Amino acid sequence: MRVTMTAMVLTGSLLALPATAAPQVEEVSLEQLSAQLAAGKTSSVALTRAYLARIAKIDRRGPTLRSLIALNPDALAQARALDAERVAGRVRGPLHGVPILLKDNIETADPIATTAGSLALARNITRRDAPLVARLRAAGAVILGKTNLSEWANIRSTRSMSGWSAVGGLVRNPYALDRTACGSSSGSGAAVAASLAAAAVGTETDGSVTCPSSINGLVGLKPTLGLVSAERVVPISHSQDTPGPMARSVRDVALLLGGMTGETTDYAAALSTSALSGTRVAVIRPPELRPALASRYDAALAVLRAAGAELVEVTPPKLEGLGEAELLVLKTELKADLNAYLATTPASVTTRTLADVIAFDRAHAATEMPYFGQELFEAAEQTKGLDDPAYRAARATSLRLAGAQGIDAMLRQARATLLVEPSYDAAWPSDRVYGDQYGGPSASQLPAIAGYPHLTVPMGLADGLPVGLSFIATRGGDQAVLGAGYAYEQRARARVAPRYLATAGVNAAADAGAVR
CATH class of the missing domain: 3.90.1300.10 (Amidase signature (AS) domain)
Incomplete structure (x- = not known):
C-alpha cells in the first residue's frame, strides 16, 4: 500500500x-x-x-x-x-x-x-x-x-x-x-x-x-x-x-x-549584526564532547565574543525526575489530545481513537511495524486522563524543573539574557534493527518543556556532518534568539551545502564518492 x-x-x-x-x-x-x-x-x-x-x-x-x-x-x-x-x-x-x-x-x-x-x-x-x-x-x-x-x-x-x-x-x-x-x-x-x-x-x-x-x-x-x-x-x-x-x-x-x-511584528526587519554587542550570554559546556564537535563549539564561542557578547560559563543543575515527569505528561496528553483530534476527522478515517490506531497497527503489522513496535502508544492508552493527580503533579514538576530551576536559574546565575550550547552532535547511522542510537548532547528538552524559544543555527561540519549552535531565551524571547542567531550567522558563515555522499567521515568523499 x-x-x-x-x-x-x-x-x-x-x-x-x-x-x-x-x-x-x-x-x-x-x-x-x-x-x-x-x-x-x-x-x-x-x-x-x-x-x-x-x-x-x-x-x-x-x-x-x-x-x-x-x-x-x-x-x-x-x-x-x-x-x-x-x-x-x-x-x-x-x-x-x-x-x-x-x-x-x-x-x-x-x-x-x-x-x-x-x-x-x-x-x-x-x-x-x-x-x-x-x-x-x-x-x-x-x-x-x-x-x-x-x-x-x-x-x-x-x-x-x-x-x-x-x-x-x-x-x-x-x-x-x-x-x-x-x-x-x-x-x-x-x-x-x-x-x-x-x-x-x-x-x-x-x-x-x-x-x-x-x-x-x-x-x-x-x-x-x-x-x-x-x-x-x-x-x-x-x-x-x-x-x-x-x-x-x-x-x-x-x-x-x-x-x-499573521502578526504585524516584522521579525526579519528587526535583525541586526550588532544584536550580540554588550549581551551577557550563559554558556553550557557539556562534558566529554567529541573532539570534532568541541572544536566547532569553541570556534562558535569565539565568534560570539568577536560579536561583542560577554560569555559566562554556567553549570547545568541536576534536575532529577525531569525525564520521567515529561514522559507521563506526553503519554497522558497523547491519549486525550489524539482522541479529540481523531473525532474531528472525516468519516473515511475509521480509526477514531488511540485504541483504534493500536488495533490498526496490529492488523497491519507487516507495513506499520516492520522495524519497531508501539509500546509508547500502548502505555499512553493505559493513562488515566487529564484529571489524574499523577499527571497534574508531573506537569507541575516538569515545568518547575525545566523553567524556574533550569533555564531561568542558569540565566540568573550568569546574569544573562541568552543561553547557548551545542544543539546536538552529528547525525548517527540509520539503524533498522536497533533504532536511534544517540547518546550525545541535546539542547531541546528544557526549552521544549518550559515552552521557551529555541533557535539552532549551523556552526559548520564535524567529520563531514552538520552541527548546530543553540540559542535559548525565556518565554517571549523569540526576537532575541533570532537576533543573536543572525548576528552569529552573519559572522560565522558556517553553513556548508550538502553533497549527497553515500556515507560520512573524514575521507568519505574519497572513499564513497558523491551519489547523484
Missing part, C-alpha cells in the same frame, strides 16, 4: 515538467526568491515548476531522499493566481508567490491527506486549513506539498528509527545518505537542505524542529509555546506541541515565522 500510494502522489502529471525552463533554485534563499519575484526576474509559476522538477530529480530518483510524502496538485494553480495578483498590483508581502513545504501532520484545505506518516490516516483529507496554513496563504505562500516525518511525530515507540514512516519510507540525510535526518520533522529538514523548497514548516514537541534542523545544516526555530497555533495539527501534547519554521538562513526563518503568526 505504501509503494502504491507514494507512486500515485509523487509521479503524477505535475512531475512531467520540462526542467530546461526552470530558474535556479538550488541554495537560493527565500529572501532572494522574494526579491526576484518583486523585480520581475521570475514568476511564481516558474519557481513552482523548478521545485517540482528538482523534486522529481533527487527525491525519488538520484539520491532518493524520500523527504516528501505528497505534492499539492493545486500548487501550479495557486502560483498562477498569485502571479496574476502581482501583475494587478496586489502584493501580499515577502512570501507572495514563494513555494513552501509543510510537515504531513499539518492540515491543509488542498486535496491531499494529512497522514502523520501512518496508513491509518491515509484517507484523512480534511479540506480545512490549520490556522498557520491559512495565515501563510493570506501572506501569499504557495503550498507546494507535504513532507515525510517520523511516524506519529516519533511518539509510537522507544525503539523508533527517526525519519521512517509507513507512508513515506525512510528519509535520507542529504549530507550522508546512510545517516539519519533526525526527527520528527525529518522530511522538512532534508527537503530544505536539498533545496526542494526555500523553507518548510516543521513541528516540535521535544527536539522535532531543532534536531532535524541542526543535523541537516539548517536554521530552525521552536517558538515560544502558543506564538504559532497548533490547532489542526495531529497532536501529541498541548503542553509542548508547536509548529516552527525551518530554512537555510535566520532571515528566511524570520520571514516564514511572520507569515505563520
